[in-house]
Amino acid sequence: WLSSAKISEEFLQESEGTEATSRRIIKIILEKKKEEKRAIELIGLTHKCATDYVVIEGTNADLMIRAFPMLSLIKSGAAEEKIRKELDAELKTAEASSDALEAVNAISGLKIKDKAGIFIGARMGRPEKAKMRELTGSPHTLFPIGEAGGKMRSFQAAMDAGKVTSQLPIYQCPKCGAKTIFPVCENCGSSTKKLYFCEICGEIDKPKCPHGDAKSYKEQTIDINHYMGTAIQKLNINVFPDLIKGVRGMSNKDKIPENLCKGILRAKHEIYVNKDGTTRYDMTELPITHFRPSEIGTPVEKLRELGYTADAYGAPLDTPEQLVEIKPQDLILPGATYSMDEPANEVLFRIGNFVDELLVSFYALAPFYNFKTKEDVVGSLVIGLAPHISAGIIGRVIGFSDTQGCFAHPLMHAAQRRDCDGDESCVILLMDALLNFSRQYLPDKRGSRTMDSPLVLTAKLVPAEVDDMVQKLDVSWSYPLEFYDACEKYLMPGAVKMDTLGTRLGTERQYEQMGFTHDVKSMNEGMNCSAYKTLPSMEEKLKGQMELAEMIRAVDAVDVARLVIEKHFLKDIKGNLRKFSIQQLRCVGCNTKFRRPPLSGVCTKCGGKLIFTISKGFVLKYLEPSISLAKKYNVPPYLKHSLELVKRRIEGVFGKEKEKQEGLGKWFG
Ligand SMILES: [Zn+2]
Ligand SMILES: [Zn+2]
Ligand SMILES: [Zn+2]
Structure with a gap:
């Protein structure tokens, strides 16, 4: 040929x-x-x-x-x-x-080498994320509204009911004598005196009594319209938001609620509260050492104000296409407009407005942020915090990319004890944390009081103090031929001297003058939203995955089918079948859960109808897909038999329903 x-x-x-x-x-x-x-x-x-x-x-x-x-x-x-x-x-x-x-x-007259020594295949761990965090039920405030809030846990429902019964702290105003749940009297503004509760003596003024330790709270019924009325008066507003949501009950040790004013203002600014009183924005973490102003939507003049006076090569920063080295504590937050979730600039803009209104009308202080537009968020300080740890680090927002990732210096990710790729982190607007965070709101559970809360704050990033994995980061502008030769011989990484971050510790260059080897036109180009997020159903996700598996020569489609069934579907089906047989019942009216159905057959709290928490469909949903997938790709017999056994166990619980099973329709073939 x-x-x-x-x-x-x-x-x-x-x-x-x-x-x-x-x-x-x-x-x-x-x-x-x-x-x-x-x-x-x-x-x-x-x-x-x-x-x-x-x-x-x-x-x-x-x-x-x-x-x-x-x-x-x-x-x-x-x-x-x-x-x-x-x-x-x-x-x-x-x-x-x-x-x-x-x-x-x-x-050949030329020496032709293997394209790559070893290929490593990888599967997606999790799809990207950029989203304001919402607790279950999306509360605006940590204030208990008990059963009175109804299914929506709304203050409006509670106000219609008039009364809220919940465990709350006890205070008494020394000036006007009123009993209250707040440390500052909502009637006259004086500091109130804390009372305690003993099951035998009732309310006492000391935490201890001859009967042992008294509780710092008691179950009480409060006039919610009184508290809402005084909050509205304090904020000096006439209308309040249509839907303000609280929590069912307080989970912290002393049952301390937030002030209602915070909930009203959060609802007004459409932001949600986290368990420690702050509002969080969660993001997928991505490492970056250089950016172009055009990629992050921040004008060059603004960047110069923030200290970016020169580009990566030392020339004065004048145009949006110049390459700029990012400073280690600066953040480029997600500003993706095509995502199903709101971008960080919109959320932080509203949090800033909430903080300002809270400062002015609740604390009678001057506003702090004065945001006029979303662009004004640039330059603000935030706390970066990863889940499972209690140490936050101060960062500064310098712009917003058109992605769903949080781009920051590898050192910044390492300071949050992450290994820089695909992990999740969050930001809290600094003044929000300073005003609204309290350790006392944190649930009284093991782990809750030490994880995922900014208990310790680092202001200055010291490379020698962060996780040492980042010290292996290579920072040269190109790899020497020696490096490729060593790779071909499978030598240990130490065999070639490379310019790494670790060799620069303690010098000025530990923060700057880093290089990179492969440039991109724009960080905003490429696949920014995975199909895993846009495909609505599991069926479409799986069909998409199998379609790709068949198309990519490096992938063995039969093995993918085997892995999906073995690692996901079988585990799910078995787990859900077990859950079905030990499940609880739930009241449709008030959401109370029952481990066993009461003899009356209705909710003992409100008389509502009781339903299963786990439905038959929940158990069955992956059975047919697994069977048809196994058939189409002819998976190994052992797996087919395992599936058959699970099918029989399911039929043992629910009986054979031949017609209905056919009606579900087959996913494959
Ligand atoms: Zn008073
Ligand atoms: Zn007592
Ligand atoms: Zn009920």
Whole structure:
């Protein structure tokens, strides 16, 4: 096939300015044959297609001619006999070789190396995320409204009911004598006195009594309209938001609620409270060392104000396309507009407005942020905090990318004890945390009081103090040839001296003048929202995954089917079947859960109807997909038998429902 190639060489005259330059274009033209064309597809050789021909051009053509001496003979116009002789020699060499790479090398005048030594396959762990955090039930405030709030846990429902019964702290105002639940009297503004509760003596003024430790709270019924009324008066507003949501009960040790005013203002600004009193924005973490102003939507003038006076090469920063090195504690937050969730700039803008209104109308202080537009959020300080830890770090917002990731310096991610890729972190607007965070709100459970709360705050990032994994980060502008040679020999990483962050500790260069090896046009280009998030149902997600598995040559579709069934579906079905048999019952009216159904058959609290918490459909949902997937991809017999056994167990619980099973429709085949 190759010996029938036609090789053409053209010289194109290009006039650039006043100078005319000529550019050589070399083409290898080959007959379009099915099997042969597939071969050049498989080796990844770029080519163009005409009706009857395939054309290899430019550098690729040059390299082909060098790799196959026969092609250079054709190019030089050698006699047919000479070409035929060369072809025979090449075929002989190829046949004697043990593999393709050896064969190509035996023929070629160039040394051709394996494209990569070892390929590592990976599966998606989790889809990307950028979203304001909401607790279950999306409360605006940590204030208990008990059963009175209804299913929505709303203050409106509670106000209609008039009374709220819940466990709350006890205070008494020394000035006006009123009993209250707040440390400051909502009637006269004086500081109130804390009371305690003993089951025998009742309310006492000391935490201890002869009967032992008294509780700092008691179950009490409060006039919710009184508390809402005084809150509205304090905030000096006439109308309040349509829906303000609280929590069912307080889970902290002393049952301390938030002030209602905070809930009213949060609802007004459409933000939600987290268990420690702050509002959080959760994001997927991504490492970055350099950015271009155009990528993050921040004007150059603003960046100069923030200290970015020069670009990565030391030239003054003037244009949005210059490459700039990010400072270690700066953050580029998610500003994606195509996501189903709100971007960080909109959420932080509203949190800032909430904080300002809280400062002015609740604390009678001056506003702090004065945000006029979303762009004003740039320059604000935030606390960066990863789940499971209690140490936050101060960061500064410098812009918003059109992605769902939080781009920051690898050091910044390491300071949050993350390993820089795909983990999750969150930001809290600093003044929100300073005003509204309290350790006392945290649930009285093991772990809750030490994890995921900013108990300790780091103001200055010291590279020597963060997780040392980041010290292995290579920071040179290019890899030396020595590095590639060492890789080919599978030497240990220490064998080649590379410029790493660890070698710069304690010097000024630990924070700056880092390099990178592969540039991109824009961090905002590419696949920014995975299909896993946009496909609505599990069925579509799975079908998409199997479609890809069949298309990608490196993937064994049967093995993917086996893994999906084994690791996900079977576990789910077995787990859900077990959960079904030990499940609780739930009241449709008040959500109370019952471990066993009461004899009356209705809710003992409100008389409401009781329903299962786990439905039959929940158990059955992945059974049919697993069976049809197993059938279509002919998974190993052991797995098929496991599925059959699970099916029989399910039929043992629910009985055989042949017609209905058919009605569900098959996902595969
Ligand atoms: Zn008072
Ligand atoms: Zn007592
Ligand atoms: Zn009920």
